[in-house]
Amino acid sequence: MEIKNIIFDFGGVLMDWDPRYFFKDYFKDDEKMEYFLEHIAQSEWNEEQDRGRSLAEGTEIQVKKFPEWEKELKAYYDNWTIMLKSDIPKNVDILRRLEKTDYQLFGLTNWSEETFPYAVENYDFFQIFDGKIVVSGTEKLIKPDPKIWHVLLERYHLQISESVFIDDNPKNIEMAHSLGFKTIKINPDTDLELELKELGVKF
Incomplete structure (x- = not known):
């Protein structure tokens, strides 16, 4: 798919x-x-x-x-x-490049509803998502509870089989994989562009 x-x-x-x-x-x-x-x-x-x-x-x-x-x-x-020291430039660069493609981009984050606005106000790349972000503190659900993925899927009418999920937490990756997502586990040395290309993403 x-x-x-x-x-x-x-x-x-x-x-x-x-x-x-x-x-x-x-x-x-x-x-x-x-x-x-x-x-x-x-x-x-x-x-x-x-x-x-x-x-x-x-x-x-x-x-x-x-x-x-x-x-x-x-x-x-x-x-x-x-x-909240900074963004991670190499991965934000990939996000900015993906913005110029036809892929739909979403956020799914475990983050307090009280502190998340600070990040949005201070890091412009959040605007790339155009509000298509599911925040755990707002939903009162947290990864790896599968319900939070279903909030995202239902809100934006997504098909799991057409979706890649990127996270640094092994438990979240494990759950997303079990739900049927293609997944990329981020480590400090991960080449995100290469991982995406291996899944068929075109830049």
Whole structure:
């Protein structure tokens, strides 16, 4: 089946986000930073904000659990924009080239509804999607729950067999593959153009 739709995750694919970009200077102690990110402000906690819980509520819940880390926990979302270091130029370049083709381009992202607007306002490539973006925090669904892919498919009347899904998270790739999408797993050294061409995408 000919590919017509190319669906991008954002974090790790088009955007370079990592809490270490802020906390490395904050702690000036890598061991303490890693402890904090693994046991206190762990990714599972942040994912609940991506699922739609407010940043204030998420912070309050965690401060009650770990009152001795209150200052650090409050610093997390207060300094979130520092964690969003930059775009990933080589992959954004591919997106800009795809804009000049006939492929339909979509976004499917695990992202807080409160922080996503900052990215859209500060990185112009989001305009390429022309609003065709499904955000987990808005939908109250999060990858790898298959329901969020079905939101995208139904909203934009897409056929899975005509669609490629690009993500950096193995669980999301695994789920998309099981649903029938062609998939590309992004690593730091992935040649996205080559991977797309191997699936039949023409530039």
